[in-house]
């Protein structure tokens with residue numbers, strides 16, 4: 397069953413960008429891996445995508461900023477509306493979607509030889525945004541502060557990004573994503589390569605950012621989904637069938653009173 401998430405009320409940060417996936421199907425070659433997945437991800441809140449390995453969570457995430465189409469042989473159907481505007485509209489530039497919808501990956505991927513400062517503003521050059529020296533300084537401080545890293549690095553901004561710890565590198569990547577002022581931040585298991593302390597620090601950052609940037613996070617960690625998200629969507633691909641959303645709704649409901657037995661079994665660790 398494909399499910400449409402109803403908006404929680406009142407919608408936190410309703411003025412922030414919502415992202416609305418409508419009947420999204422995805423294929424790799426002939427193989428269909430997502431079947432008509434619909435999900436409304438409300439603005440200014442955190443939505444967690446959960447489900448067993450291989451059910452299509454990362455693929456779904458990549459359809460939300462047009463990264464799926466970069467994979468040779470990959471195709472998709474359906475619509476993804478960013479505050480009501482289809483990001484797949486052929487008259488829109490691919491780079492617009494990427495600028496507005498940033499992504500943080502599983503493994504921190506800063507430019508290792510580039511300074512911390514230059515890492516933060518790296519996206520400006522790529523997206524053609526121009527900024528003067530003092531504007532850049534302000535932006536670097538602002539983004540590192542939002543990513544929860546400023547205090548730790550303010551005295552060594554010229555050191556290479558690769559010299560930071562894994563958790564710091566991931567926060568640097570978050571700061572780099574924020575520098576192009578995205579409306580939405582996609583996070584694909586952003587803590588899976590990190591120790592528990594760094595994980596908690598990133599979760600704190602997500603909680604702080606979630607009010608101003610719409611966040612969609614894929615996680616295998618149920619406690620993490622419960623801690624950071626306001627909405628949850630449970631994906632499943634049963635017996636070789638394409639992935640679907642079994643159930644989506646407020647996180648508390650998904651964890652304490654889900655409607656579907658399969659959701660209850662998954663969140664209680666009975667499979668997956």
Ligand SMILES: Nc1ncnc2c1ncn2[C@@H]1O[C@H](COP(=O)(O)OP(=O)(O)OP(=O)(O)O)[C@@H](O)[C@H]1O
Pocket residue numbers: 424429447448449450451452453454455456467
């Ligand atoms: N580049 C690719 N080429 C072909 N098939 C792929 C590719 N990437 C993913 N798939 C397939 O698509 C299906 C969904 O994969 P996806 O990575 O989206 O699942 P997932 O739920 O994110 O899994 P995990 O939790 O293990 O990361 C899987 O069957 C996978 O084998």
